[in-house]
Amino acid sequence: MKTVKMKKKPERKPPTVKGPAAEHGFFNDVWEVVRLIPKGRVTSYGAIANYLGTKMSARMVGWAMNASFQATPKVPAHRVVNRNGMLSGKMHFATPTLMQELLAKEKITVKDDIIQEFDRLFWDPAIELGF
């Protein structure tokens, strides 16, 4: 057996969006930026964190994404990937293939869980919105 990434990890329940984080707006802010992503475009966690201010915590962006499933309206988390353009969070979707399917509908080419031409489809909020 190869070192297959078993998605049988302890499914941690979604963050308590109804908690203090919801009032702070950190999560809400991330979702808003993600929702502003044009169709057919993709961005990275670091880009969002950078737009929020600095790379103070790209990790939090990932947590916000996890909560994005119960965010309203639904957040296109499939348009958010890591710096490598790899669908790192695809395993967290309802189905491992859902993310790729959604990207396919966006006319985005995904090969081996990697977004092709990620550099061309990259959408930086710090530039598109901040400038």
Next chain:
DNA sequence: TTGTTGACCTCTT
């Protein structure tokens, strides 16, 4: 209450 983990990124050795 503290400790550990997490859809990450950047710097240093």
Next chain:
DNA sequence: CAAGAGGCCAACA
């Protein structure tokens, strides 16, 4: 060039 460690905020046990 490649590998390792650190750092940040929040939630869960």
